[in-house]
Amino acid sequence: MELLRFATAGSVDDGKSTLIGRLLHDSKSIFEDQLEAVERSSQQRGHDYVNLALLTDGLRAEREQGITIDVAYRYFATPQRKFIIADTPGHVQYTRNMVTGASTADLAIVLVDARKGLLEQSRRHAYIATLLGIPHLVVAINKMDLVEWDEVVFKDIASHFEGFAAGLHPHEVTFIPLSALEGDNVVDRSTNMAWYDGPTLLEHLETVEVASSFNHDKGRFPVQYVIRPLTAEHHDYRGYAGTVAGGVFRPGDEVVVLPSGRRSTVAGIDTLDGEVPEAFAPMSVTVRLADEIDISRGDMLVRADDPEPRVTQELDAMLCWFSEQPMHVGTKYAIKHTTRSAKAVVRELQHRVDIDSLQPETRASELDINDIGRVSIKVSAPLMVDPYSVNRLTGSFILIDEATNATVAAGMVL
Amino acid sequence: MTLTLDPPRYELSDLDALEAEAIFIMREVAAELERPVLLFSGGKDSIVLLRLAEKAFRPGRFPFPIMHIDTGHNFSEAVEFRDRRVAELGERLIVGYVQDDIDAGRSREETGPRASRNRLQTTTLLRMIDEHGFDAAFGGARRDEEKARAKERVLSFRDDFGQWDPKNQRPELWSLYNGRIRKGEHIRAFPISNWTEMDVWQYIQREELEVPSIYFAHHRKVFRRDGMLLGVGPVTEPKDGEEVFEELVRYRTVGDMSCTGAVVSSAATIDEIITEVAATRITERGATRADDKFSEAAMEDRKREGYF
Numbered sequence: 001m002e003l004l005r006f007a008t009a010g011s012v013d014d015g016k017s018t019l020i021g022r023l024l025h026d027s028k029s030i031f032e033d034q035l036e037a038v039e040r041s042s043q044q045r046g047h048d049y050v051n052l053a054l055l056t057d058g059l060r061a062e063r064e065q066g067i068t069i070d071v072a073y074r075y076f077a078t079p080q081r082k083f084i085i086a087d088t089p090g091h092v093q094y095t096r097n098m099v100t101g102a103s104t105a106d107l108a109i110v111l112v113d114a115r116k117g118l119l120e121q122s123r124r125h126a127y128i129a130t131l132l133g134i135p136h137l138v139v140a141i142n143k144m145d146l147v148e149w150d151e152v153v154f155k156d157i158a159s160h161f162e163g164f165a166a167g168l169h170p171h172e173v174t175f176i177p178l179s180a181l182e183g184d185n186v187v188d189r190s191t192n193m194a195w196y197d198g199p200t201l202l203e204h205l206e207t208v209e210v211a212s213s214f215n216h217d218k219g220r221f222p223v224q225y226v227i228r229p230l231t232a233e234h235h236d237y238r239g240y241a242g243t244v245a246g247g248v249f250r251p252g253d254e255v256v257v258l259p260s261g262r263r264s265t266v267a268g269i270d271t272l273d274g275e276v277p278e279a280f281a282p283m284s285v286t287v288r289l290a291d292e293i294d295i296s297r298g299d300m301l302v303r304a305d306d307p308e309p310r311v312t313q314e315l316d317a318m319l320c321w322f323s324e325q326p327m328h329v330g331t332k333y334a335i336k337h338t339t340r341s342a343k344a345v346v347r348e349l350q351h352r353v354d355i356d357s358l359q360p361e362t363r364a365s366e367l368d369i370n371d372i373g374r375v376s377i378k379v380s381a382p383l384m385v386d387p388y389s390v391n392r393l394t395g396s397f398i399l400i401d402e403a404t405n406a407t408v409a410a411g412m413v414l
Numbered sequence: 415m416t417l418t419l420d421p422p423r424y425e426l427s428d429l430d431a432l433e434a435e436a437i438f439i440m441r442e443v444a445a446e447l448e449r450p451v452l453l454f455s456g457g458k459d460s461i462v463l464l465r466l467a468e469k470a471f472r473p474g475r476f477p478f479p480i481m482h483i484d485t486g487h488n489f490s491e492a493v494e495f496r497d498r499r500v501a502e503l504g505e506r507l508i509v510g511y512v513q514d515d516i517d518a519g520r521s522r523e524e525t526g527p528r529a530s531r532n533r534l535q536t537t538t539l540l541r542m543i544d545e546h547g548f549d550a551a552f553g554g555a556r557r558d559e560e561k562a563r564a565k566e567r568v569l570s571f572r573d574d575f576g577q578w579d580p581k582n583q584r585p586e587l588w589s590l591y592n593g594r595i596r597k598g599e600h601i602r603a604f605p606i607s608n609w610t611e612m613d614v615w616q617y618i619q620r621e622e623l624e625v626p627s628i629y630f631a632h633h634r635k636v637f638r639r640d641g642m643l644l645g646v647g648p649v650t651e652p653k654d655g656e657e658v659f660e661e662l663v664r665y666r667t668v669g670d671m672s673c674t675g676a677v678v679s680s681a682a683t684i685d686e687i688i689t690e691v692a693a694t695r696i697t698e699r700g701a702t703r704a705d706d707k708f709s710e711a712a713m714e715d716r717k718r719e720g721y722f
Contacts (some may be wrong), residue, residue: 070580196641393589396590
């Protein structure tokens with residue numbers, strides 16, 4: 001069975017939690033005891049309806065305030081597919097959690113309130129989804145019940161969005177009018193919007209083509225862990241454990257070890273279940289080489305036939321800033337890229353992105369929390385990078401504040 | 415004749431994708447932290463963790479010991495299974511006893527009809543982490559179990575009191591896990607965060623893993639309390655008015671005997687369990703765990719204190 005990972009985003013009160021609640025409820029993925037608990041809570045809170053948002057807002061503070069604070073992950077399955085939902089918060093102050101949820105998603109649903117149209121947060125989320133290279137974008141125009149199921153409202157928002165998205169270059173955008181509260185076009189087809197002939201949200205999730213999120217062209221294998229048992233039985237065993245980050249590796253392939261540039265041949269690819277004839281992303285395997293060379297965690301095996309990644313200490317990247325402490329040019333951070341860690345310094349802030357206009361602001365001097373900008377970074381050791389648009393695994397990195405150990409930024413190599 | 419070749423489709427099945435992700439997480443923690451430990455209770459989720467550890471590190475040995483926090487109120491079948499499984503693997507087992515903390519006055523036994531040692535595990539777990547200097551603990555928690563768990567990161571940061579702060583979690587991007595900590599702090603690592611109860615059973619079936627016998631239907635003397643079926647035993651004695659009867663039951667979770675309920679079932683094989691799980695309308699914890707019913711945020715509150 002296929003697995004689809006998707007993230008939901010949108011402004012506060014656009015109804016994300018209600019939409020997820022509705023999706024789970026109408027696809028019969030809610031269990032009786034969960035529904036009873038939600039009914040009980042709804043009653044205690046004095047709601048005159050079953051508040052499906054209570055199903056997903058799992059923290060005390062979220063229930064107190066009726067908002068989603070942190071990303072939560074939900075799971076459900078239909079006969080067609082299994083789904084992992086990253087339910088991400090809408091507040092500007094929690095944008096980092098939207099980035100967290102979106103970084104592993106194959107599809108993003110951006111919710112828009114039909115009454116309010118495209119707000120800054122919807123634009124921000126659509127931008128982030130595109131920046132993170134999510135192949136499929138769904139614009140769910142919610143609360144259609146509150147605009148009398150009006151096709152004109154739907155079409156206006158859709159065309160407004162298309163105008164905005166022209167500057168983003170998303171892979172694919174699908175517009176769906178729905179009412180999460182009433183359940184129209186979430187799982188069941190709406191009888192109130194006969195003018196809409198596209199799929200319901202669930203139909204779209206079940207059928208959208210998902211085979212595109214890994215790179216299968218350029219062989220990349222970051223070495224994660226060296227397995228050297230040194231036991232009587234496996235005295236000479238030396239295996240390089242890791243997860244294929246791109247391309248396909250087979251026994252007999254010539255590989256280059258980066259950054260040293262030494263060459264060898266794949267002698268075998270091991271798993272607990274025996275040797276395998278090939279390994280591709282995102283398989284976790286153990287590679288044995290024909291030659292004994294010095295290889296450690298953080299090195300990368302690259303297929304010699306494929307173009308090599310850039311081995312560099314200078315990067316240009318887009319950065320999403322997460323920390324209350326603004327990013328200043330010249331500050332040192334720890335950087336983690338694939339399995340390699342080093343130190344990094346931001347040498348230049350080329351521009352900050354104005355989320356409204358998507359235009360670069362070249363006079364910005366720092367990145368504040370939730371800002372996105374283009375930077376030049378110098379790294380203390382060479383990294384083996386591909387552009388993020390080519391490979392999400394070898395093109396992404398995080399920055400860590402060495403004093404607090406907090407993850408302060410997500411980076412995408414240009 | 416023209417030969418047409420389908421382009422190769424490099425895709426993993428859902429179970430293979432979840433397995434690959436979990437192996438990656440285990441290797442990442444083993445590589446980046448100094449002294450990890452793997453928590454093993456003899457239950458189905460930690461049984462899966464042990465298999466994933468084999469997948470991640472064989473033919474080498476596990477780069478960590480296995481640890482059980484023993485409440486003293488465990489099902490004997492689970493403890494017997496625990497010892498046998500660890501011996502088969504040839505790995506090291508450490509046991510932390512809740513009784514030791516009660517005897518030393520660090521934990522106090524709960525009283526009353528709903529008394530349980532489940533909460534007391536936290537004190538013992540944190541003591542063992544401290545005594546052994548562990549800086550990471552692998553657990554078999556799944557996000558689909560409970561709404562607070564749905565919020566927890568794969569690598570969950572705990573401060574030097576073992577506390578979880580749900581409002582201040584590290585963003586977790588791509589597969590770039592940040593395992594950096596200061597001395598005294600530690601990481602809880604959950605390689606099967608993204609698995610569901612069904613995934614776990616399907617994996618047990620595929621890998622032909624043995625599980626303790628209490629997961630399969632058996633006749634047991636039970637009584638009903640708070641809507642749950644509790645097995646009659648030394649720590650679960652019926653009160654006046656609670657009628658004891660024999661029922662064909664099995665357990666969906668293996669927890670502390672005092673707070674883990676049985677479900678009526680005739681499922682005697684893994685295949686039958688999978689059929690049953692597919693049809694059930696009650697969550698695993700809703701059906702069988704009294705400790706989550708104390709309040710709407712029972713799990714969150716326990717986790718804030720350092721519960722696993």
